[in-house]
Amino acid sequence: MVTVLLMVLVLGLVQVAVALHVRNTLVQCAVEGARYGARADVDPGASVGRAQALVRDFTTDRYAQDVSSRVTSSGGAEVVEVTIRAPLPVIGTLGPAGQLTVSGRAYREGQEPS
Numbered sequence: 001m002v003t004v005l006l007m008v009l010v011l012g013l014v015q016v017a018v019a020l021h022v023r024n025t026l027v028q029c030a031v032e033g034a035r036y037g038a039r040a041d042v043d044p045g046a047s048v049g050r051a052q053a054l055v056r057d058f059t060t061d062r063y064a065q066d067v068s069s070r071v072t073s074s075g076g077a078e079v080v081e082v083t084i085r086a087p088l089p090v091i092g093t094l095g096p097a098g099q100l101t102v103s104g105r106a107y108r109e110g111q112e113p114s
Contacts, residue, residue, distance in 0.1 A: 015089070018089055019088065019090075022059070022093065025058050027104060030051055030082045030084050033047040033067070033082040034082040036051075044071050044080045048068065052064040055084065064086075066084065068083050069082045070083075077111055079105050083102070084101070084103070085098045085101045
């Protein structure tokens with residue numbers, strides 16, 4: 001009985017670690033996608049393809065299906081923001097779609113300081 005309880009506890013901790021790893025990796029993919037789209041010689045829309053490619057390198061296509069980007073402003077400067085909506089890993093990497101939302105931002109290059 002104690003062994004079963006201990007096993008459930010250990011598996012729960014491992015699943016939390018998997019979920020945190022997936023989240024942190026998706027955040028880094030979003031940040032790198034935004035950084036790529038913020039380059040002066042690149043169209044900001046290219047950030048979506050870059051983020052999707054990075055997510056696909058990390059995991060399956062399921063996690064790279066809902067990636068979007070937009071150009072916003074922050075303090076008068078243009079910012080590229082990439083948002084990734086992915087499944088929340090509940091059992092291994094399986095889980096409900098669209099429950100995990102992360103984003104990354106980067107300032108556009110070549111802007112004049114105000």
